Amino acid sequence: MNQEQAILRVRNLSTCFRTDRGDVTAVDRVSFDVFRGETLGIVGESGCGKTVTSKSIMRLLPEHLSYFKQDSEILFDGKNLAFAKEKELRQVRGNDIAMIFQEPMTALNPVFTVGWQLDEALKYHTKLDKAGRKKRALEMLKLVEMPNPERRLSEYPHQLSGGMRQRVMIAIALCCEPDVLIADEPTTALDVTIQAQILRLMEDLKKRVGTAIVLITHDLGVVAQVCDRVLVMYAGQVVETAPVRQLFHQPSHPYTKALLDSLPKPGVHQDRLTAIEGIVPSLFDLPSGCRFSDRCALCEDQCRNEPPQIQTLDSPDCSVRCHFPLQ
Amino acid sequence: MALIKVSQLVKHFPKRGGFLNRVIAKVHAVNDVSFEIHAGETLGIVGESGCGKSTLGRVIMRLLDPTSGSIEFDGQPLQELSHQQMMPFRRKMQMVFQDPNSSLNPRLTIGAMLAEGIRFHNRSGYILKDQPLDQYIDSLLSKVGLRADDKSKYPHEFSGGQRQRIGIARALSVKPDFLVADEPVSALDVSVQAQVLNLMQDLRDDLSLTILFISHDLKVVDHFCDRMLVMYLGHVVEEMPCKQVHQNALHPYTQALLGANPVNDPDERHELTVLDGEVPSPYDPPLGCPFVTRCPIKTTKCESENPPLVQINDQQKVACWEVSAEKPHA
Numbered sequence: 310m311n312q313e314q315a316i317l318r319v320r321n322l323s324t325c326f327r328t329d330r331g332d333v334t335a336v337d338r339v340s341f342d343v344f345r346g347e348t349l350g351i352v353g354e355s356g357c358g359k360t361v362t363s364k365s366i367m368r369l370l371p372e373h374l375s376y377f378k379q380d381s382e383i384l385f386d387g388k389n390l391a392f393a394k395e396k397e398l399r400q401v402r403g404n405d406i407a408m409i410f411q412e413p414m415t416a417l418n419p420v421f422t423v424g425w426q427l428d429e430a431l432k433y434h435t436k437l438d439k440a441g442r443k444k445r446a447l448e449m450l451k452l453v454e455m456p457n458p459e460r461r462l463s464e465y466p467h468q469l470s471g472g473m474r475q476r477v478m479i480a481i482a483l484c485c486e487p488d489v490l491i492a493d494e495p496t497t498a499l500d501v502t503i504q505a506q507i508l509r510l511m512e513d514l515k516k517r518v519g520t521a522i523v524l525i526t527h528d529l530g531v532v533a534q535v536c537d538r539v540l541v542m543y544a545g546q547v548v549e550t551a552p553v554r555q556l557f558h559q560p561s562h563p564y565t566k567a568l569l570d571s572l573p574k575p576g577v578h579q580d581r582l583t584a585i586e587g588i589v590p591s592l593f594d595l596p597s598g599c600r601f602s603d604r605c606a607l608c609e610d611q612c613r614n615e616p617p618q619i620q621t622l623d624s625p626d627c628s629v630r631c632h633f634p635l636q
Numbered sequence: 637m638a639l640i641k642v643s644q645l646v647k648h649f650p651k652r653g654g655f656l657n658r659v660i661a662k663v664h665a666v667n668d669v670s671f672e673i674h675a676g677e678t679l680g681i682v683g684e685s686g687c688g689k690s691t692l693g694r695v696i697m698r699l700l701d702p703t704s705g706s707i708e709f710d711g712q713p714l715q716e717l718s719h720q721q722m723m724p725f726r727r728k729m730q731m732v733f734q735d736p737n738s739s740l741n742p743r744l745t746i747g748a749m750l751a752e753g754i755r756f757h758n759r760s761g762y763i764l765k766d767q768p769l770d771q772y773i774d775s776l777l778s779k780v781g782l783r784a785d786d787k788s789k790y791p792h793e794f795s796g797g798q799r800q801r802i803g804i805a806r807a808l809s810v811k812p813d814f815l816v817a818d819e820p821v822s823a824l825d826v827s828v829q830a831q832v833l834n835l836m837q838d839l840r841d842d843l844s845l846t847i848l849f850i851s852h853d854l855k856v857v858d859h860f861c862d863r864m865l866v867m868y869l870g871h872v873v874e875e876m877p878c879k880q881v882h883q884n885a886l887h888p889y890t891q892a893l894l895g896a897n898p899v900n901d902p903d904e905r906h907e908l909t910v911l912d913g914e915v916p917s918p919y920d921p922p923l924g925c926p927f928v929t930r931c932p933i934k935t936t937k938c939e940s941e942n943p944p945l946v947q948i949n950d951q952q953k954v955a956c957w958e959v960s961a962e963k964p965h966a
Contacts, residue, residue, distance in 0.1 A: 505896035530898035573859035584830035
């Protein structure tokens with residue numbers, strides 16, 4: 310694996326929310342590194358904390374409702390973003406770490422043109438003059454392979470199709486050449502043929518611009534297609550980290566294996582799918598032992614009583630949170 | 637024997653505007669669609685958003701009236717029937733919706749909601765032959781994997797997967813013969829999706845249901861159905877048996893769909909098929925083949941003439957000039 314320094318290091322990130330029913334820890338001691346030029350996938354089912362993780366890194370969560378635990382670290386360029394001031398964050402957001410969202414219609418402003426929204430990002434983050442910004446905006450639309458880029462600059466988001474809106478989002482995110490791009494379910498709202506276009510575009514841009522991508526998704530097919538390393542999350546915790554090949558061929562955590570087994574396999578005739586019984590536990594009422602214990606087919610007494618710690622396996626790239634990791 | 641027979645079904649939605657609010661354009665949601673579903677068979681409909689697959693499901697259920705064409709249920713044409721005359725068929729045809737959050741009444745308990753439909757359709761005593769309502773609802777809930785005491789709960793007390801189970805229980809509560817399932821697992825996580833698909837499979841086998849399964853996910857349809865129709869812009873472009881879609885797909889659009897689907901194995905990473913060209917607006921579909929703007933193998937003929945759906949072999953039909961020229965019906 311990449312021996313150079315990680316660009317973004319997350320250590321023991323715990324994000325808590327204040328609710329009417331007491332405080333709840335949505336993300337529990339999550340740690341990972343992001344290396345230059347790689348695509349890190351974060352997978353999990355809804356409610357597992359993957360979006361909260363990404364929003365925590367960007368510090369986009371409402372401050373009056375959420376807080377980080379004391380030892381949480383989000384290390385970027387020597388600074389701990391978890392406790393950085395808003396002024397410092399403004400330097401980082403957009404410039405160094407950018408984000409694209411699941412639903413481009415709600416992330417773009419409906420009352421301004423595409424050109425205006427690109428211009429806004431450039432105005433805050435670059436020293437270009439007006440003509441220069443316009444030129445750069447056009448370049449960005451060309452970079453994301455937007456059809457008729459000149460015309461699109463003066464169009465509003467509602468005039469674009471879903472795929473084109475996501476291209477605009479990517480153009481805005483990349484216009485300051487960030488080191489890290491966080492993509493939160495960038496293709497979930499899109500049709501498969503459009504998803505294929507966006508995934509190919511992200512691959513191309515990663516090679517050309519050298520941006521590291523943190524791809525958050527629930528779709529294991531997308532992960533298999535584009536990611537280099539994968540983090541699997543369950544009920545707010547990281548349960549397994551592994552390079553993508555290892556994860557798909559030799560999953561160590563029973564949850565990862567069950568998730569892979571529950572997918573329909575094209576070309577393979579199966580009578581029934583292997584479902585995971587039960588449902589994800591509520592964060593208010595977590596099992597006292599392993600959080601996956603009540604759905605796990607291999608659950609033992611130790612799993613019910615004692616929460617497993619994350620442990621490194623044979624290779625330093627692989628770690629798993631399980632008392633009895635699969636061989 | 638075909639339970640459902642759809643012939644030359646067309647559904648247009650008018651777009652009004654301009655002076656005097658006249659019809660200024662039409663959305664061609666379903667265009668000249670014909671197919672049959674045999675009793676006990678599961679037919680899948682695949683297509684991307686806006687291809688008309690949900691509209692087709694709703695027109696068959698007569699939740700929408702067709703612009704032209706006919707729908708026969710067990711030999712009886714439905715499109716001319718009045719509301720009164722439709723009633724006996726409403727019991728026989730039921731629907732499961734995509735979003736279990738918006739299709740369940742938040743103010744009714746599960747028991748009350750199920751009882752409503754059963755009481756309404758039980759005038760002839762068909763549903764509750766030998767057991768009281770309460771007992772029947774309990775057995776229904778256990779059939780879909782819920783507990784009997786769940787009937788006094790409200791929809792918000794359930795998870796997404798459980799709500800979809802309730803949606804299925806509601807559809808099955810009146811003992812239908814035919815079920816339209818419109819994206820029943822799209823809103824669910826993969827692990828729950830597998831649970832619900834297995835449940836539907838068991839119920840289908842136990843109750844010998846005929847199902848029309850609508851989905852955008854080719855993998856799910858391939859797994860769950862016997863046959864599938866692939867729709868594009870209101871047209872059926874290919875009809876073929878499932879389970880061997882990878883070998884069988886002939887239409888360039890079906891192949892593009894297959895190629896654009898990521899494979900669940902990093903070793904089999906392939907260059908995803910990316911279609912060039914624009915998706916045409918349904919207000920203004922192309923003159924010839926609907927797929928002509930994005931098709932990699934188009935010819936000049938495709939731009940002017942719409943290819944008919946022709947039989948390629950015993951089980952497969954394709955609407956493509958190029959494919960049917962290559963493989964004339966043996």
